[in-house]
Amino acid sequence: MTRLFASDLHLDPGRPDITTQFLDFLDGPAREAGALYLLGDLFEAWLGDDSPGTLGETVMAALASLSASGVGLFIMQGNRDFLLGEDFCRRAGGTLLTDPTLVTIGPQRVLLTHGDALCTGDAGYQRLRSLLRDPEVQRAFLALPVDRRRVLAAEARAGSRAHLAGADEYVTDVSPEAVERVLQQAGVSLLLHGHTHRPAVHRWRVAGRDCTRIVLGDWHRQGSVLRWDETGYELLELPRT
Numbered sequence: 001m002t003r004l005f006a007s008d009l010h011l012d013p014g015r016p017d018i019t020t021q022f023l024d025f026l027d028g029p030a031r032e033a034g035a036l037y038l039l040g041d042l043f044e045a046w047l048g049d050d051s052p053g054t055l056g057e058t059v060m061a062a063l064a065s066l067s068a069s070g071v072g073l074f075i076m077q078g079n080r081d082f083l084l085g086e087d088f089c090r091r092a093g094g095t096l097l098t099d100p101t102l103v104t105i106g107p108q109r110v111l112l113t114h115g116d117a118l119c120t121g122d123a124g125y126q127r128l129r130s131l132l133r134d135p136e137v138q139r140a141f142l143a144l145p146v147d148r149r150r151v152l153a154a155e156a157r158a159g160s161r162a163h164l165a166g167a168d169e170y171v172t173d174v175s176p177e178a179v180e181r182v183l184q185q186a187g188v189s190l191l192l193h194g195h196t197h198r199p200a201v202h203r204w205r206v207a208g209r210d211c212t213r214i215v216l217g218d219w220h221r222q223g224s225v226l227r228w229d230e231t232g233y234e235l236l237e238l239p240r241t
């Protein structure tokens with residue numbers, strides 16, 4: 001079975017080129033796969049499953065059509081769309097994955113995660129992350145009128161941009177210690193994540209174990225997909241035409 005993995009599409013009404021490429025992908029190459037995994041930040045912002053907006057409705061319908069054609073669909077939240085929930089996944093015909101999730105692909109056990117939890121060098125971000133993952137904070141946010149949610153989300157994105165502009169590059173990447181810890185806790189040697197927008201396959205050896213960390217790319221300038229079939233995996237760039 002062919003599995004496709006993507007993350008960090010950051011779909012946004014202001015970037016119709018990304019949406020078009022993703023919808024073409026769902027309607028084309030994704031149909032040939034057995035399963036599609038979306039590992040977070042499908043949307044640049046998500047105000048709640050009760051207010052998907054036109055873009056959210058369009059993407060949900062395209063995903064529902066893909067899953068109805070027999071392709072397994074698995075969706076993980078990212079740090080931008082952490083409010084993407086069961087309702088969206090149900091309507092898209094997909095399964096919401098907890099972060100992290102362990103999957104078995106052929107003989108390999110692979111740990112899937114969005115990746116932001118691994119950026120432990122960024123203490124300010126990790127504090128914000130704990131706050132935003134608090135169910136009570138989320139309930140309070142979702143109880144606000146949609147217009148108010150939109151304002152708060154825009155303020156949060158502006159704050160995030162300012163924070164990242166002032167941060168060193170190593171701080172916004174995953175920390176090697178955090179990677180070791182999650183691999184050890186899960187008892188696996190292969191990690192697949194997105195979030196950092198630094199597509200690569202990293203290999204290293206620790207305590208006699210060969211470890212691999214595959215990083216998915218973002219869709220800002222082109223598409224990025226990991227294709228994994230019986231012959232192995234390959235990180236692909238999809239040119240934007």
Ligand code: MN
Pocket residue numbers: 008040041078079080114116194195196
């Ligand atoms: Mn992210």
